Amino acid sequence: LDNGLARTPPMGWLAWERFRCNTDCKNDPDNCISERLFRTMADLVVSEGYADVGYEYINVDDCWLEKERSFSGQLVADKQRFPSGMRSLADYVHSKGLKFGIYEDFGNYTCAGYPGVLGYLQLDAQTFAEWDVDYVKLDGCYAHPSEMDRGYPEFGYHLNRTGRPMIYSCSWPVYQIYAGMQPNFSSIVEHCNLWRNYDDIQDSWKSLETIFDYYGDNQDVIIPNAGPGHWNDPDMLIIGNFGLSYEQSKTQMALWAILAAPLLMSVDLRTIRPEYKAILQNKKIIAVDQDPLGIQGRRIYKHSGIEIWARPISPTYQNYFSYALAFVNRRVDGTPSDIAVTLQELGLYNPGGYAVEDLYEDVSYGVLTPQTKIKVKVNPSGVVILRADVRPTRALAQQF
Numbered sequence: 312l313d314n315g316l317a318r319t320p321p322m323g324w325l326a327w328e329r330f331r332c333n334t335d336c337k338n339d340p341d342n343c344i345s346e347r348l349f350r351t352m353a354d355l356v357v358s359e360g361y362a363d364v365g366y367e368y369i370n371v372d373d374c375w376l377e378k379e380r381s382f383s384g385q386l387v388a389d390k391q392r393f394p395s396g397m398r399s400l401a402d403y404v405h406s407k408g409l410k411f412g413i414y415e416d417f418g419n420y421t422c423a424g425y426p427g428v429l430g431y432l433q434l435d436a437q438t439f440a441e442w443d444v445d446y447v448k449l450d451g452c453y454a455h456p457s458e459m460d461r462g463y464p465e466f467g468y469h470l471n472r473t474g475r476p477m478i479y480s481c482s483w484p485v486y487q488i489y490a491g492m493q494p495n496f497s498s499i500v501e502h503c504n505l506w507r508n509y510d511d512i513q514d515s516w517k518s519l520e521t522i523f524d525y526y527g528d529n530q531d532v533i534i535p536n537a538g539p540g541h542w543n544d545p546d547m548l549i550i551g552n553f554g555l556s557y558e559q560s561k562t563q564m565a566l567w568a569i570l571a572a573p574l575l576m577s578v579d580l581r582t583i584r585p586e587y588k589a590i591l592q593n594k595k596i597i598a599v600d601q602d603p604l605g606i607q608g609r610r611i612y613k614h615s616g617i618e619i620w621a622r623p624i625s626p627t628y629q630n631y632f633s634y635a636l637a638f639v640n641r642r643v644d645g646t647p648s649d650i651a652v653t654l655q656e657l658g659l660y661n662p663g664g665y666a667v668e669d670l671y672e673d674v675s676y677g678v679l680t681p682q683t684k685i686k687v688k689v690n691p692s693g694v695v696i697l698r699a700d701v702r703p704t705r706a707l708a709q710q711f
């Protein structure tokens with residue numbers, strides 16, 4: 312969507328995967344979906360250094376609402392859990408220098424059964440603008456997928472007509488794919504800033520594997536739709552929760568950067584362990600995800616449990632790109648796997664070579680020619696991610 316927003320994939324914090332639809336503030340006041348939870352997370356995004364490395368959006372998901380609209384038909388935040396109202400929460404988030412996201416559903420109900428936007432598209436878009444919302448996720452439960460080709464553009468039209476810039480996140484294609492339909496991606500790219508292509512992420516390595524398998528297996532259809540202002544969304548970062556090991560967490564961060572994915576953390580920032588926080592705050596990997604060229608990377612090798620993923624990034628030189636290269640070990644046979652490959656075999660041909668460094672370890676490989684063998688040792692369910700920055704051809708360099 313060409314609304315000047317999301318020129319790089321959005322970064323922030325989204326409640327759903329970690330906090331779900333916990334509405335029991337009586338028995339679980341610290342973890343229920345409430346204004347207190349989002350204020351606390353906004354505070355921590357700033358105080359714990361996440362904002363400094365680019366995390367910007369604090370996003371509410373399902374279950375924020377009263378079960379009934381107001382007398383005038385407006386959406387109302389749950390009076391017990393959001394007593395100050397959404398506008399006040401948005402103001403608080405803005406006071407921390409962050410941006411505020413909200414959730415609704417193109418249907419009669421949200422997935423958790425709260426009021427959906429059907430019948431109130433213009434009013435709900437206007438309400439979100441009045442509340443100074445900066446990002447809207449529109450889910451697709453309780454709707455006919457065949458209605459979505461009209462419905463999602465229509466809601467986006469109403470958002471645009473408010474005059475307030477709001478990132479528009481669409482669940483549109485995933486529900487059509489579930490219904491066996493072929494999504495109209497040119498329309499989705501035109502009307503949405505990001506969209507979900509596949510299942511909800513759950514807190515497990517298995518769930519993560521199915522998602523990046525899907526993105527690798529369907530990459531020829533998926534990759535061309537990505538670019539500044541319009542991104543594929545493989546769902547939230549689950550780093551720091553319960554289901555991923557340290558190695559698997561490094562793998563998700565590396566692959567999300569290769570996929571030019573939104574970096575929407577869904578984790579309890581109050582209890583996250585330092586080594587997981589360090590993965591989320593890895594500036595070198597965030598720089599890959601946020602690369603201004605906005606070219607989504609692809610899986611270029613997959614064999615006997617070893618995968619290699621490559622993303623073209625800046626700087627470029629003549630018609631050569633720089634690259635991020637991720638080596639993933641899907642094997643579980645105990646010992647780290649050795650991978651030896653030349654840059655040329657990976658498609659990096661620049662005669663002037665590439666300056667290569669590891670983005671997790673403080674290791675530099677120096678300037679390598681396309682013919683140089685690179686050897687990496689990758690831990691089971693882990694990753695090695697390198698950056699290969701293109702170098703001018705020697706001839707040119709010798710002129711100076």
Ligand SMILES: OC[C@@H]1[C@H](O)[C@H](O)[C@@H](O)CN1C(=S)Nc1ccc(F)cc1
Nearest residue numbers: 327372373421422423450452482510511
């Ligand atoms: O209720 C909202 C929740 C989150 O927003 C996810 O990101 C959305 O993809 C949808 N969603 C859920 S749990 N959707 C859903 C998942 C399984 C199911 F059987 C019925 C609905």
